[in-house]
Amino acid sequence: MFTDSDDVWGDGTTANPGTAAVDAAYGAQTTWDFYHDNFGRNGIANDGRGSSSRVHYESVQGVPLANANWQDGCFCMSYGDGADGQHPVTSLDIAAHEMTHGVTSATAGLGNSGESPGLNEAISDMMAAAVEFHADNPNDVPDYTMAELDDLHGDGKPIRYMDRPSKAGISSVGYAPLDYWTPQAKGQEPHMVAGVGDHFFYLLAEGSGQKTISGVDYDSPTYDGLPVAGIGLTDAAAVVYRALTVYMTSTTDYAGARTATLQAAADLYGGRSDAYEAVANSWAAVNVGIRYVNHIAAEPLPTEPVAVGQPVSRQITASSSRPGPLTYSAKSLPRGLSINHTTGLITGRPGKAGDYNSVIIITDAARNTRKFSFTWTALASGGHFFVNPTTYVIPKWGVVESPLVVRRKPGNAPNDLKVAIDLDHGFSNAMVIDLIAPDGTVIHVKPWGPWVLTPDLHETYTVDASAVPAVGTWKLRVTDGTPGIFDLDPGHLQRWSLTF
Ligand SMILES: [Zn+2]
Known part of the structure; x- marks a missing residue:
């Protein structure tokens, strides 16, 4: 336990062991205040109980800790003194990241299989960024990077970049964080998989493209090359917090996180809000789910070839974030096929082989349209x-x-x-x-x-x-x-x- 006779704690240098202690206390307070002021959350477990922090931490075997961690068992934070034993890793984003693991554990309880561990890491990064902006401390300018003050890898750089996660490069453990979801994400190293969620969150908060925020430069790409408009960090954090505490479970993966955040956005801002579409589009921008264009979202079109004489039944599946029904029309379908204007079901029997330059147009009640053009092949079938x-x-x-x-x-x-x-x-x-x-x-x-x-x-x-x-x-x-x-x-x- 640190004690002090004059209530002046540490001196801002590592020479004074109290410096790490007061930094840790600042991280705990600021994280508490962030959750309290934004979401009415009363501590990590929402039970009013404070957590303790340990600095200059060594395990009972005397092994010094380089990094920092949260443990549910002691309901406490432990901070090490960095890889060289000289630089305590007590900066605000690390504190907020680790304590958010405590919040996740007390709520969704994201588990150890599939994409859940990566999503867990991403949520800690998201809230760490949100805590930095909430604190707005001029000595730790808020940003969408992780551990930029702690030099954990000894190269003077952050360990994670949320606008373009792959910018971190391949780390000492042999991976680069993912910019976009892939089917191989399941079961990979969690901090690598976290790139998908980090990138989603940056896009939802700030949008795609180049920008400078609080003096830091960002340039965030999208998987489909289409732009994304952000809704602001405060609203983005509110969506994630509600998704985490109401809808996510121990097995939630990225597809489930998309569903959970869409439900949260519908609760907070309405299912016809720009925020709701921004959540869907930010996920689409990291290759999770489909995007809205002109307020219409369409599943990938069933464009594989058809064959002469073979019955065809292909469903166009679309939805709108605006009121009223959708209608469907088409041009230049393979001869013999037609589309049902109210259901979007394409049926018939192709009569002639060839490549058709087909166009499908989806229209909502306010006359917003979404148009898809593609070459549709009708294969020859018959004879032998x-x-x-x-x-x-x-x-x-x-x-x-x-x-x-x-x-x-x-x-x-x-x-x-x-x-x-x-x-x-x-x-x-x-x-x-x-x-x-x-x-x-x-x-x-x-x-x-x-x-x-x-x-x-x-x-x-x-x-x-x-x-x-x-x-x-x-x-x-x-x-x-x-x-x-x-x-x-x-x-x-x-x-x-x-x-x-
Ligand atoms: Zn973590």
């Missing part, structure tokens, strides 16, 4: 070759069937019917594939195995189908037989064809 190019999701440990209509093919199928299949799955050899003939006969195409993890399957199989008539609706059935020990994402049946 029939193809269904529609992509189907193979449900995890489930079954999917894709139909294929065969017409004008009298008589039975041949004894060397060719079945060509394209699918993607993390363990494609674990897919069991059957062909269902029009009369219901099941013809085995591919058994389970071998036990080799291969990401894709692009194969042509020959089966004896001479016992069944050719004409009618065939189906390809894919059964996901992935062993339960593998936690893989669902795969896709991309296309399949029959050659008679």
Whole structure:
């Protein structure tokens, strides 16, 4: 315990051990005040209890701590003296970062698997930046970097940059923080994964592009190259705090964080507010979810090829942040297809092969429009070759069937019917594939195995189908037989064809 007779604590230098103590006390007070003044939170556990801080910390084995940490067990902060034992890591953003781990632990309780640990780190970085701006201390100019005063890596630089996380470069532990979400983020080193959330938060607070804030230069890019308008740090922090304390759980990942922050923004500012759209667009800018343009958000269009004579059913899925229904129209669809103006469902049977310069236009009640132009290919199908190019999701440990209509093919199928299949799955050899003939006969195409993890399957199989008539609706059935020990994402049946 530090005691002092004149109530003047430390002297601003590391020579006086009380300096680290008073810095730690300042960090604890300021973090407490931030949570109290902005959110009415009464301490880390919201129970009015103060936490203690330990400086110049050594473990019971006498090992000096270089960094700082929060521990739920002692409900306390521990601060080390830096890598060289001479520089206590007691700056405000470190204190706020670590104590926010305590808040997260007392609320969402983000856990140890998937993307949750990375999200946990990101939330601590977000609140650390918000605490610095709340304090607005001229001796620690507020910024969107971490540990800029502590020189943790001995290079005089911050350890994290929220406007463009990859700017930190590859650290001594061998990673650079991610600017954008990728499917590989799950299970990676948490501070690397935190880049996604840090970048989201910077964009939500300040927006994309170049700017100078309190004398610090930033330049924040976006995944889709489209600009994002920020809503200000105070509102951004309010959205994250409400999401953290009301909607996030121990297993929340980035997709779940998007949902949680959208719910929080709807609660605070309304589901038709600019803030709500800014939350969605800031996530889209780090490759999490879809974005609003002209107040209309649309899921990726189902633009994979169609085939002549094969029935098509493709749903355009869109929503608006404004009142009233959406309407749908289209130009230059593959001949034989049409769009339902109220539902956005495209149906029909393509009549002619070719590349079509299709345009789909979504319009809201206030006449805002969102327009998508793309080349839509109609494949030749008929004669001896029939193809269904529609992509189907193979449900995890489930079954999917894709139909294929065969017409004008009298008589039975041949004894060397060719079945060509394209699918993607993390363990494609674990897919069991059957062909269902029009009369219901099941013809085995591919058994389970071998036990080799291969990401894709692009194969042509020959089966004896001479016992069944050719004409009618065939189906390809894919059964996901992935062993339960593998936690893989669902795969896709991309296309399949029959050659008679
Ligand atoms: Zn942390």
